[in-house]
Amino acid sequence: MDQFKRPIPGQSLTDSPKNSPWERPPEIVDVGEVVKFYINKLAKEDVMDDLAVTFELGADLESIVETMMITGTMKGMHTVEAGMLAGPVVGTFIKSAMSSYGLEVPETMVDPVEAKREKGHKRIKHILKEYMGREDIEKDEGFDLVSDMQEAAEQEEPSVEEAPEEPMEEPQTEQPQGLMAKGVEA
Numbered sequence: 001m002d003q004f005k006r007p008i009p010g011q012s013l014t015d016s017p018k019n020s021p022w023e024r025p026p027e028i029v030d031v032g033e034v035v036k037f038y039i040n041k042l043a044k045e046d047v048m049d050d051l052a053v054t055f056e057l058g059a060d061l062e063s064i065v066e067t068m069m070i071t072g073t074m075k076g077m078h079t080v081e082a083g084m085l086a087g088p089v090v091g092t093f094i095k096s097a098m099s100s101y102g103l104e105v106p107e108t109m110v111d112p113v114e115a116k117r118e119k120g121h122k123r124i125k126h127i128l129k130e131y132m133g134r135e136d137i138e139k140d141e142g143f144d145l146v147s148d149m150q151e152a153a154e155q156e157e158p159s160v161e162e163a164p165e166e167p168m169e170e171p172q173t174e175q176p177q178g179l180m181a182k183g184v185e186a
Helices: 031-042 045-056 061-074 080-099 112-133 141-154
Strands: none
Touching: 031 045, 031 061, 031 080, 045 061, 045 080, 061 080, 112 141
């Protein structure tokens, strides 16, 4: 890419107004029409074949639909809001079309459980690193313990296979005893 063929900062302020597609009114304003536009575009066999390949390579539905809506907005086809409202319907259409190809399309690339676990892991690593960097800490058994914890946190975590859940036994409640327990049933 030639770095000298980029727009100069502020150039859009000196260009002719409404020169770019996103500076003009959108071609489609009705959300229903936006949905029809994308479904008609996607209903072609060649387009679906290409989308199937992207999903086989690891794409997720959220990223594909979001990219389509952003592209439509940049080309001046519809507003950002219309794309946001049409996105779920178009995503459902793509997902059902990909099922005819025998593909299970992931909704998103982010696993919320994994993201939460990773955030907690990063937090503890940061806390341990801060603790180890302090100069006013006495190097005793507690320091050694925290040092070992930091080393373990820095290493890659071994994968843990989930064991099947066993049903929990309900705790047995003791029957009330004593003078005030008469007539009380558990």
